[in-house]
Amino acid sequence: MTPAARYQSGLAAEEVVAAAYARAGCPVLRRRWRGPGGEIDLIARDGDGLIFVEVKAARSFDTAAQRIGPRQQARIMASAAAFLEGEPRGQLTDVRFDVALVDRRGAVRLVRNAFEGG
Numbered sequence: 001m002t003p004a005a006r007y008q009s010g011l012a013a014e015e016v017v018a019a020a021y022a023r024a025g026c027p028v029l030r031r032r033w034r035g036p037g038g039e040i041d042l043i044a045r046d047g048d049g050l051i052f053v054e055v056k057a058a059r060s061f062d063t064a065a066q067r068i069g070p071r072q073q074a075r076i077m078a079s080a081a082a083f084l085e086g087e088p089r090g091q092l093t094d095v096r097f098d099v100a101l102v103d104r105r106g107a108v109r110l111v112r113n114a115f116e117g118g
Contacts, residue, residue: 009057010055010057012057012106013055013056013057013100013102013106014031014032014041014042014055016102016106016108017041017042017053017055017100017102017108017110018031018042018044020100020108020110021042021044021051021053025046026044026045026046026051027044027045028042028043028044029043029044029045029050030042030043030083031043033079033083034079035078035079035080035081035082035083036078036079036082037074037075037076037077037078037079037082038072038075038076038078038079039079040052040053040054040076040079040080040083041053041054041055041100042055042100043083046094046096047094048089048093048094049093049094049095049096050080050083050084050087050093050094050095050096051095051096051097051098052076052079052080052083052095052096052097052098053097053098053099053100054068054072054076054097054098054099054100054114055099055100055102056068056099056100056101056102057101057102057103058101058102058103058104059103059104060103060104061101061103061109064101064102064103065099065101065111068099068114068115073097073115076097077097080095080097096112096113097113097114097115098110098111098112098113098114099111099114099115
């Protein structure tokens, strides 16, 4: 897959996942937000709390899940901490870190509280 095709595939996966969160009553506030640790694919509101979502698309859910390692998790958490500086409750905001896996058919599997810190 070319870099342009990967980029478009990633955008399509994020769109499907954003719609799933919106249907669940968790509107997406930001897409591809960049913080000091790197990019957070989606940031959604869950009541007074926030959900930081990493979207991974691959041929299968298992392959997608294997693409998230400890270093990436740490980078996402660092960026989330920076985002929280702009929230009324700051670092005391209720948060969770989800991973949204998207397979080649466009099916979505949401993994809530996918890694430490959430």
